[in-house]
Amino acid sequence: MKLVLATHNPGKLKEMSAILGGLGVEVVMPSDLGLTVDVEETGDTFAANAMLKAKAVCAAAGLPAIADDSGLCVDALNGGPGVYSARYGGPELDDRGRYTLLLNSMRGVPTRSAHFESAIACAFPNGDTLTAEGRCDGAIAFAPIGDGGFGYDPVFLVPEKAKTFGQMTEEEKDALSHRGKALRAFVPKLAAYLKK
Ligand code: IMP
Numbered sequence: 001m002k003l004v005l006a007t008h009n010p011g012k013l014k015e016m017s018a019i020l021g022g023l024g025v026e027v028v029m030p031s032d033l034g035l036t037v038d039v040e041e042t043g044d045t046f047a048a049n050a051m052l053k054a055k056a057v058c059a060a061a062g063l064p065a066i067a068d069d070s071g072l073c074v075d076a077l078n079g080g081p082g083v084y085s086a087r088y089g090g091p092e093l094d095d096r097g098r099y100t101l102l103l104n105s106m107r108g109v110p111t112r113s114a115h116f117e118s119a120i121a122c123a124f125p126n127g128d129t130l131t132a133e134g135r136c137d138g139a140i141a142f143a144p145i146g147d148g149g150f151g152y153d154p155v156f157l158v159p160e161k162a163k164t165f166g167q168m169t170e171e172e173k174d175a176l177s178h179r180g181k182a183l184r185a186f187v188p189k190l191a192a193y194l195k196k
Contacts (some may be wrong), residue, residue, distance in 0.1 A: 001025055001064070001194070002025075002026050002027075002028055002031065003025050003026070003066055003122075004027075004029070004035075004058070004061045004063050004065040004066070005027050005028070005029055005030075005064065005065070005066055005067075006030065006037070006039070006053040006057035006065050006066070007067065007068070008029070008030075008031070010029075011150075013027060013029055015174075015179075015183075019184075019187060020190070023187065023189075023190060023194065025194075026188045027066075030060070030061065031061075033061055035060050037056050037060045037082070039053045039057075040052075040156070041083065042193045043069075043083065045083065046055070046069040046070060046071060046083060046117050047119040047131060047133065050067045050068055050069040050119040050120060050131070051121040051123070051129065052067075053065075053121070053128075054121040054122055054129070058123040058124065060152045062125055063125065064122060065122070065123055066121070066122045066127065067120070067121050068117065068118055068119065068120045068121075068123075068179065068182065069083070070116065070117060070118040070178060070179060071084070071086070071116070071117060072085050072102075072114060072116055072151075072152050072156065073114060073117060074102070074106070074113075074114040074140060075111055075113045076111045076112070076113075076140075077106075081098075081102070082110045085098075085152070086151075088102070089101045091143050094164060095150060095151050095152075097170065098152070099144060099151075099152050099153070099155045100144075102140065102152065102155060103140070103141075103142070103143065103144070103155060103163075106140055107163055112140045112141075112142075113138075113139055113140060114140050115135055115137045115138065115178075116135065116138070116156065116177065116178040117133065117134070117135050117178055118131075118133065118135075118177075118178040118181070118182040119131065119182065120132045120133070120182045120186045122186070122190065128193070130186070130187060130189050130190060132182050132185040132186035133182055133185070134178040134179060134180065134181030134183070134185060135178050135179070135181065136176055136177050138156050138157050138158045138159065139156075140155055140156065140157070141154075141156070141157045141164055143155075144166065145157075145164045145166060146164050146165075146166030146167030146168070147166060148165070148168060148169060148170075149166050149168070149173060153165035153166040153173075154166030158171065158176065161176075162184070165177070
């Protein structure tokens with residue numbers, strides 16, 4: 001069975017193909033099918049945005065589609081940047097610009113607690129849907145450390161490991177990350193659905 005991954009990110013395709021390959025599912029990107037589906041992320045939760053993307057791509061492709069949506073929620077910023085994580089500070093900022101802006105807005109703020117969230121949604125042409133979520137708790141560092149990963153990784157500290165995501169190997173991060181947890185929660189649900 002073919003499943004379309006509602007992303008333009010080849011990194012996510014690689015990560016998801018590796019995990020879903022074990023279920024005998026072939027993961028393809030919209031571009032492999034000649035589709036470009038730009039979905040506006042207008043939901044106010046990660047789960048809502050993941051479902052918007054999954055349903056739009058499923059409708060366009062006529063095939064089951066999986067989407068994920070994720071971001072960083074900082075307690076001292078009332079849960080922000082949250083669903084705006086990728087757009088925080090405006091389109092001219094890159095990853096480094098975004099985490100620098102975050103550190104600047106947290107200057108002198110003693111409450112550093114934060115978490116990453118990831119939501120996965122799968123939509124089938126018959127209207128069925130599956131969802132899964134994952135969360136990783138941590139804290140915002142006072143300065144960036146490590147150059148691994150992407151996005152806010154260098155400023156997201158996991159206290160039990162005394163390391164930022166930016167200092168972890170892919171395997172270390174995957175074992176405790178929001179996306180790793182969401183994917184591990186999603187796989188048995190998909191497997192059970194496919195057996196039906
Ligand atoms: P999206 O899920 O592709 O919409 O991305 C949401 C944004 O949240 C990304 O652009 C990153 O800025 C941030 N983000 C999500 N997951 C991670 C992560 O594992 N590490 C660092 N930043 C992340």
